[in-house]
Amino acid sequence: MSMFGLEESEIATLVRAVSGDTNLERQTIEDRFARATWSGLAEPGDRLAGRAVRQLGPSRALTAVVDHWSAARFAAELTQESDPVPEDDMRQAMERWLPRLKSDSALIALRQAARFGARLFTPEDALWPARLNDLDWHAPFALWVRGTDAALAGLVNGMALVGARAATGYGEHITMEASAGLVDRGYTIVSGAAYGIDGMAHRAAIASQGLTVAFLAGGVDRFYPSGHDSLLTRIVDNGAVISELPCGSPPTKWRFLQRNRLIAAASVATVVLEAGWRSGSLNTAGHAATLGRPLGAVPGPVTSAASAGCHRLIRDYDAVCVTNPDQMAELAPLDHEAGVLHPEPHSAAEDAGVLHSTETTRLLDALSARSARTTDDIAARSGLALAVVRARLGMLELDGRVSESERGWKQAATPSTPKNAQTRATVL
Structure with a gap:
């Protein structure tokens, strides 16, 4: 028998292997394989892809692409009375996805995941980070994970600590104290494994025997940055390394920006510890604010360009000024579920x-x-x-x-x- 034109037995074997469940039913296997395929078919945050998967289900949405549905038919299937899908937008979406529609791409990603001990999680799983669903049509199709179940469960109390790659001694010292202090209070430290502030946040959490989660902008089989290979290996042993992209996917600037939305969405609050005026961590702060998550920023010397971004968040974007772990914990007490604020529509x-x-x-x-x-x-x-x-x-x-x-x-x-x-x- 076949599934999406591929050998069903191989798909079933691989999906069961990366799901850790040998008793999955055929429909579950089909949906999981479809989500794995979508994670490589569309770029992170693709709104129409997310809408198609949400409204039609992952299997039927993938079938629509495999069978080359017309843009008119696809748009009609997705159109709701109050929110129609323009046919031209649907045509452009199909043109984005079709160049990546290769019969064995998802199978290769699944084989690589099985080789590295990575697991595939979908929204139906008990350990799926529920806050990611607040991203609605921009939510990830699936998560590829290397690490412990405890770290995934700990995301219910995840606190995002982010900041500049070019961190100063002051920034690293503040981050070390913040991460250790929050771990002692029961929080899981969430960050992006980059050089500077991110790396220090992860290291301090591990040193304090706490849980930490790193979201990557590429596949979990190729750690990035390469200089943090040993750190990420330790995170796999003591926490979790997560990506919405399938194994084999390279990190790109666009994917780093989209990765930041996962850091903000998965956490109860975001704290920017040190950031320049144009630091990428401000992008994470923006996602947190859009989602209605509490946002904190640590002030630095007024003469330091490395803290200009934090001062900007406090002055212009209503970030709460926080200076120690106690104040950071006040942003979102344990088990606090933040609501979702919907941004004003753009012109x-x-x-x-x-x-x-x-x-x-x-x-x-x-x-x-x-x-x-x-x-x-x-x-x-x-x-x-x-x-x-x-x-x-x-x-x-x-x-x-x-x-x-x-x-x-x-x-x-x-x-x-x-x-x-x-x-x-x-x-x-």
């Missing part, structure tokens, strides 16, 4: 600006500065429709950020002066 102009920015980021992530890549390859790597890739590459070439040769497209080594100023404004 069409704002949405277009965000779209262009994210498309550019994903496109540049998919390009190499050393080897040329074809447009088909770039589309598959970026998760963008082929037509979008072709259009954006042309604009980026005018801006001097990419170059084309007989073999394909590459990132420009040094961005040159754009051929006209209007093009630069459009791209950015």
